[in-house]
Amino acid sequence: MINNILAVLVHSSNKKTLDILSSILSGDDIKVTTVATNKDIKEAFENENFDIFICQNDPLEKETEQLVSTFLSHYHSMLTCKIGDEENLGDFNCDFFIRTKDLSDEHNLQVLLRNVITFAKKQRIQSELAALLLHDLRSPAQSIIGYLELLEKEIFGELNDGQHQILQNAVTLSDRLIYLLEELSQIYRFEQKDFALNISRIQLREFIDIALRTLWVQADKKNIKFVPQIAKDLPVISADGLALERVLINLLTNAIKFSPEKGTVRIYVDKSENYLGEPSIRFRIADSGEGIPTERLNAIFDKYYRLKADRRQTKGMGLGLYISKLIVEAHGGQIGVYNNREGGSTFYFTLPLSPYVKREPT
Structure with a gap:
């Protein structure tokens, strides 16, 4: 209603x-x-x-x-x-x-x-109707995947190699559709403040190690080396661990994707200050790719960036970065990107040690 x-x-x-x-x-x-x-x-x-x-x-x-x-x-x-x-x-x-x-x-x-x-x-009205539509689309999309998987398992008869391949492609595309619907739903919840951060105490070094282990196989396929440079005196922070993990993994995934074979992805985490002079934790993920065109740096976190720019050059830099921006800002932090003088780009975000946290909806 x-x-x-x-x-x-x-x-x-x-x-x-x-x-x-x-x-x-x-x-x-x-x-x-x-x-x-x-x-x-x-x-x-x-x-x-x-x-x-x-x-x-x-x-x-x-x-x-x-x-x-x-x-x-x-x-x-x-x-x-x-x-x-x-x-x-x-x-x-x-x-x-x-x-x-x-x-x-x-x-x-x-x-x-x-x-x-x-x-x-x-x-x-338009926003809430869009939310209802996203909800209503998810169930039939999941049902389609279920039917496709039954066919792929030959429940209703044997298939030849070509038919198997077609069904596998259909399941893959359906999975992408579900993922997109979930991202759009999450964007709606963040924009409408229909969410609450699940705050817990986070040991940063352990948290970062888990994220790097999660993406080790993906990096190894391109012979990309992770080079973490984590400050020794980092405090325990209060944040939503799952949401923050999504931000870090999204930025690391992009860094892997846009770095060349046998490249390097550097991860820096240290204490800093935000634009208000408040003590913060700063994360920086530097890739070894070609960098981002200067005229596109300001638009990289825009929700419609992929629609405005060339798809080939912005693959993987669409809703994920926009959601990352929403998550970081929900913690009272800032997120941004700049090109490195030696090549590649660096995505960064900061989290205040005493973050602004929106209260749960009543």
């Missing part, structure tokens, strides 16, 4: 503005939360999922800009609307913009906000 209640967060340091916006937005199908301080913004984002964030910038304080930008990176499906002057737009992008002078024109303001609400409702 589709949830028709929209959650709207409104921020302004001006109480009159908060009252005006709250009065216009309030309704049976809209839940409005108003905040005036940085502390209020942080508490609101940590305790609830929002469909729309409306923010008056006049202009925003730098600390508020950074706080909002950080939380926006966790809310990929949330619409943002700024109210202010064009010269004070701030550093983070928005989906809608309302001029300050429109606050004094109640009728015009109602029309503008109604358009934002209408768009958000349509987006919500």
Whole structure:
């Protein structure tokens, strides 16, 4: 069943503005939360999922800009609307913009906000219908695999070599379809915040050793050598082990795939600081391939990157990297990539020692 209640967060340091916006937005199908301080913004984002964030910038304080930008990176499906002057737009992008002078024109303001609400409702419906479709597709796809496997095992009669090969190809393609559906479902859950990180204590050296052993056979087929360089004084961290393992294995798999025969994949893990100066753990995976075209570095983690770029050059760098980005950001970390001067590229991600963790949905 589709949830028709929209959650709207409104921020302004001006109480009159908060009252005006709250009065216009309030309704049976809209839940409005108003905040005036940085502390209020942080508490609101940590305790609830929002469909729309409306923010008056006049202009925003730098600390508020950074706080909002950080939380926006966790809310990929949330619409943002700024109210202010064009010269004070701030550093983070928005989906809608309302001029300050429109606050004094109640009728015009109602029309503008109604358009934002209408768009958000349509987006919500499309998103939830997509989730239902993904769920409904998984069961018949799994049934198809079951029938194909019965045929391949000759339950209904003998097959020749050509028929076996065709069925094997069909099963392989069906498995890929199931995997794709699962990735799309996971993306939806992350973007909608319909998930909770399963936090546990992780011994990093043991964790990394397991990931490398998992991919040893894959690397050995290309005679690729793993060269781990792990700092000795790494602390135990709190993170979702399975989710973090997916990130590390995905980056290592890409490094193997894009490194040449008899190449090298280097793994660096050490203590560092994030962009806020907070103590963090930094992971770097450096391959020995050809590197990534400079103009594509900024798009490499985009969900639609494989659709925009050349398929041959981006094989394996599509949804996996986007999911990795969602997982790292859910831990309060950052992920990125750069080309090495000596050739190849390095994917990195950081995890704060005291990560921001979204509370479980209620």
